[in-house]
Each structure stands twice: as structure tokens, then as C-alpha cells.
Amino acid sequence: MADETNNGLQSALRRRLLMGLAGAPALALLPRQAFAAGPPTSVVNTSGLAVTDTEVTVGILHSATGTMAISETGSIQAEKLAIEEINAAGGVLGRKIKIIQEDGASDWPTFAEKAKKLLVNDKCAAVMGCWTSASRKAALPVFEQYNGLLYYPTFYEGLEQSKNVIYTGQEATQQILASLNWVAKEKGAKTFFFIGSDYIWPRTSNKIARKHIENVLKTKVVGEEYFPLGHTQFNSVINKLKLTKPDVIFTDVVGGSNVAFYKQLKAAGIDLNKQTLLTISVTEDEIDGIGGENIAGAYSCMKYFQSLKNPNNEKFVAAFKKMWGEKTVIGDVTQAAYLGPYLWKMTCEKAGSFDVDKLAVASTDIEFKGAPEGYVKIHQNHHLWSKTRVAKALPNGQFEVVYESPELIEPNPFPKGYQ
């Protein structure tokens, strides 16, 4: 950047872009004036958070080790990218974001412990974190007790709402209902077979799906099977599928089981181009392990796919790959994690403060027009209005979007008639 003596507009733009890409090391070299002086600290921080005249501390709390590192690595990467971009563009209320990262180590009590450390010792103004529902449930009491603010990125089963959490992923009805409507209309599906891992998220999601199938679509569920987490042998249930011949296989299998299930389905000669399969647990991240050729033809319902065509997403994908490598893929949750820091920034600017109580109120109706998934808005219930999309898995590990809900879908974490 040393040779940039020209002060023209173009050069300034280019420099800004370069800084955004160069990342944190470059930021340290920036003169302090790069962060336009914001309002005085005494005004924006009345609750003793770690905010100085130049810095504000934000925590990142995910599993970088243990079983869940497979999934949570993408979220960490996205959050760091968003924070770097925000810092490069001048920070929040004139303050640069400083990250303190803690490792939840795939162990739920550790999440609670580390959440307490981030809130009590480090006085983080906000925390981006948690992935599984179990880790969120463990950390939630800590956030409520010490009045912290958590941005939670994963699509989840719903039935929860907290002043101290902003849910940037979809709750179950947002993910499931529109896609069931689509498969009923588009594929004329009359019979469904559910296969899931045996824990709260698949069971709650399938309960909602079953109610919708039986009461709204007036069609039938011909089978519902759950397997322990880590189960690796699916030949028996595949035989059941061959016997019952459902129009749609509806799956929410997770983790290593997911990989085993699709490999064995393929080996058993079930061609997903002929047999409709709808899943709510496979993103680009999972396909990495499953192998694109093993799952090609399946439909996944999410709100975001890496292949989405819009200018925001093209920018996001390019920046993500630039920072984390050409071979990385971006799944639904990774994108939702990217939203967290931006939503927090905009909420702080709207409230003119970092105080959690003010942000909890100001969050309602915050809009993010630059979201890679398109436009999102925070609902009063702290979930996001977002679109639902259905996409077909391609052999190269990417998805081709075949359906997009025409309107934003209202988050409804406590759906009446679905419990």
C-alpha cells in the first residue's frame, strides 16, 4: 500500500477494499483517527461493559475442539470475518471490536462456564456463540443471570425466547412448513417416512412436520424412526423404505450417522433422483463428509445456500474464501453466524449504546439489507424474518435452488396447534 500516493476517489475506495481484505494485522497499523470518534464512553456504556474510548470487547464462544468442531468451525470463521469487515469500515459507535475467543470444547457445562467467564471477567458487550441446542440451554441461564447478550446462529427446534438471545437461524416452523408445502405441490407427495437422530431437535421438528402433514396437507406419515446419535448401520431401515415405498423420505439425521446413512442409501441402490428425499440437516458442510456423489438429487431446506445468486452473497463468498481458503464451503449456519456481528452493530447504532437492556428493546425491527441470504429483519420475539429455500444437491457438493418462499416468513417459536 506504500505506493499509493494518489489521493483520488478511486484510490481511496481501493484502499478501503484492500484493508477489508487484509484483515486484523493491517488494522493494528491504522492510525487511531481511522475510527471516527464516537459518543463518549460514559454515554454508551452505563452498565460496566468492557468498552473504552477506542475499543469494545466481543466474545466468541464455540467448540474449536471435540465432536462439534466439525460444525462450529464455520461459525467461528464467519463471525471473525464479519468483525474484521466491521472494524475495517470504522467499527461500532467509533470503537474497534476486540475479540476474546473461548472454546466450549463440545462439552455443555464448559459452555456455561466459559459464558460466565466472558460475561463476568471479560465484561463482553455481546457474545457470538453456541451451536447445539444443548450448549445453548446450558449457557442460557448464565446469560440471563448476568444480563449478557448472545447471538445464536443455528436453526433449532423453537419453543424458546429470551430477552438475552437473538436467534439468527430459523426456528422449526420457518424451516419445515414451506418446504413441506412445496414438496406436496411440486411432487404430489402423499406419503412421508421420517428418519432422525434421537434427540430434541429431530423429535420436535418431526412433531411439527407430522402435524402439518396430517392436519394441513391431509396426507400420511407411513413411518417414523429414530436412531441413537453415532449410529452407523442403516440397512434395516433402508429395507423398510423399500417395503413402504414412501413418496418422500424426510430426514433429520446428524453427525457421523448422516454420512453413514447417505452412503448406505446409495449403496442399497436407492437413486435420489427418482426417490424424493427432503432433509433439514444437510448443508454444504455436511456434504463435504458425505461426498457429493452419494447425496446428489436430494432436496435440502434451509434459508441459505452458498450458490445463492445475489450481489451480497457473491461479495460474502469471495471474502470468506479469501480469508479462509479457496476450498472452504459455506453452509446455512455459517451464514447465520455472519449476521450476528452486523445485527449487533446496527442495534448498537440504533440504540446509541452498548447497554444490553437498551439493545434488547432496540433489536426489534432492525433490518440488514446486506445479508448474504438477502434481506432479514429482527422480529419482536428476537428471531429473524427470513425466506425458506429448497435446493437440490449436485454431485459437486453444491446446491441448486429450486424454490424460494415468495415472502419473508414470520418466526413463530411457539406455534399453536403444532405441539
Place this chain on the structure above:
Amino acid sequence: MFGDYSLTDLSAIFAMQGFAGLILFSVYLLMALGLAIIFGQMGVINMAHGEFMILGAYVTYLCSTFFQAHLPGLFTAYFFVAMALAFLASGALGMLVEWSLIRHLYKRPLDTLLATWGLSLILQQTYRSVFGAREVGVELPSWLIGSVQVTDMIEVPINGIFVMAVTMLITVGVAFLMYRSRFGAQVRAVVQNRPMAGAVGIDTEKVDRYTFGLGCGIAGIAGSAFTMIGSTGPTSGQLYIVDTFLIVVFGGAASLLGTIASAFSISQTQSTLEFFLSGSTAKVITLLAVVGILMLRPQGLFTLKVRR
């Protein structure tokens, strides 16, 4: 539940279900063989067994990428090379571990449990640092993908048949090695009476090292074969460890025949119950049955009769 189906449908399903049970049997046996040798013959509780399997899986992954990049012409045959390398890699690591860790703990068998559990955590984090936290996809040669169409309804997955064949070969190989070779005689001698075996000139330390290495090597082959049906990630080994111990303990620790019988009965129960009930319930009932039988017969299905 069968009222709606025709007789041909049903017989086809039962045939396929039989195959499913046999495939499960092969998978269980293959993963338990290595442990049966280590736990059964040496009394070492190897909690890192799953990680030795995953080492084999990663070796297979490396082979597949190497062959794709440099020897695409031989890609169809890479799986055999991968299995041999997996055996060597896991076996070598096993011998190293025996030399550096296990041999100091032979007199404290319960401490091996802790030590190997620690080892499994170290290996997991090593895989994570080297290969990344995400699961890797192992590309298969095309002849291993798909299924053989026997009739209209009956289809048998090729990789299932392949696993069956590998298991059969290795079981026969192990049986031969243990009961018909000089090495096997030495291993059994050391198991039955260590001081006496030493006294007649058997290098017991060397026998220990090779036995441990052999068990780990077979785990490596199992891991390599399972890339066809399961996931390959830093923690995938954990998926197998419980079932593996279950089979070895249920069969009677020191008996190869016991391991085979135990793998067969558990897999058949599991797969039949899974078909008639649901996945989780089947697992619960299988485990309850195993617990019940072990209460009545704590030494397992088969035991060696040894004079104590």
C-alpha cells in the same frame, strides 16, 4: 404390519433383511477382531481402538487423493493398496505405543484404560490439527459403488459384500495365525503363563509388541474398509468403541470363537429388532439382553478353560 404386502414382497424383504444382518455381522466382527486380540490375549483395555481404526481411514483417504492426482489409471485398484498401508500404519503406531506406553503398565491393567483413553484424545486432536475438524470424503472406485440386482426386489450393496469378504479373509487369517502358527503358539503361551513362557526361551516382550501391533493393524484395516459405509473424521472412532467392547466382552474375552458368536448374535438381534421396532428401541433391547446374559454368565459366551 404385513397385511398390506404380497407374499413375494415379504419374502424379498426377509431375504434382504438377512443380508443386512450378515453385513452388520461382518462390520461388527471386523471392528472387534483387533480388540479381541489386544484385550483378549493381552488383557489391555485399549480405549484408543477407534482412533487406530480412523488412522486406517485417513490413510485410505490419503491414498485415494494420491492415486487420483498421480496414478489415475490405477485408481480402480487403490483400495487394496490403501488397506495394506492402513494395516502397516496402524500396526506401526500400535507397536510404538506399546513400546512407549503400554509395556510400563502391564502390571496395572486398569491404568491402561486411563492411559489409552488419554491417547485417544491426543490422537483425535492430532487428526483435527492435521486433517481439519471437518469430515473428509473418501472417493471410491466405481466398481465398489452401487448394488447387485438379484431379483426385482432384492438388491445387495456391493460394498457390503466387499466388507463381508474382507472380514472372512481376516478372520481366517487371524485364526490360522493364532492356532496354527509358531507365533500364535507363543502368544498363547505368554497369555497362559508368562514366567514359564519366558523360561522356555520365548521373548515375551517381543511377542507383546507384535501382538499389540497386530491388533492395531487389523483395526486399521477395519477403519479402511469402513470408509465405504461410514464417516471419516477426527472423532469418528468414538462411534465404534462401545459396540466393539460390547462384542468382545460378551463373547468371552480370550476366545476368537466367542467373538464371532457374539458378533453374530448381537448383529442378528439388532438388525431383526430394528426392522420390527425402531432404531433406538432395538438398541435398548439389545443392550438389555446383553446385560442380562452377562449377569448370568459373567465370563462371556465362550471362555478358555485354564487351570488357575
